[in-house]
Amino acid sequence: MDQLHTTPHAATHDGNTNTRLDRDMQLNAFNAAFAELGLRFRWDMNMFEWLCGIECERTRVCRYIEEYHAHLLSAYDPGFLSQLIFDKKNDYLRAMQVGMN
Numbered sequence: 001m002d003q004l005h006t007t008p009h010a011a012t013h014d015g016n017t018n019t020r021l022d023r024d025m026q027l028n029a030f031n032a033a034f035a036e037l038g039l040r041f042r043w044d045m046n047m048f049e050w051l052c053g054i055e056c057e058r059t060r061v062c063r064y065i066e067e068y069h070a071h072l073l074s075a076y077d078p079g080f081l082s083q084l085i086f087d088k089k090n091d092y093l094r095a096m097q098v099g100m101n
Contacts, residue, residue: 023048025096026089033088041069057089058082 027048034041043051043064051060061082065072072081 023052025093029089029092029096030085032092033085036088036092037084039069039085058086061085 023045027043027045030048031042034043041064047064051064054060054063058079059082062078065078065081
């Protein structure tokens with residue numbers, strides 16, 4: 001999953017709209033964090049939804065790195081790297097909230 005694959009999502013007015021928007025925002029935040037940190041991977045929605053089966057966000061990131069980018073583990077502790085990504089993702093989400101208000 002080195003490429004970001006995006007597919008336009010039709011806006012609907014059902015109960016899933018907010019969930020879909022939240023997932024899109026979370027996915028964009030993770031991808032922004034990866035880019036800011038110079039990591040050469042991007043998640044598409046299918047990957048993100050698969051990873052959402054893992055309850056803890058930091059564990060999701062660790063699992064992804066272990067599965068798809070294990071070479072990074074020779075230079076970085078997975079806990080450190082996942083925390084760094086998690087913090088950058090949250091920075092992005094906070095900036096988005098400020099921009100919306």
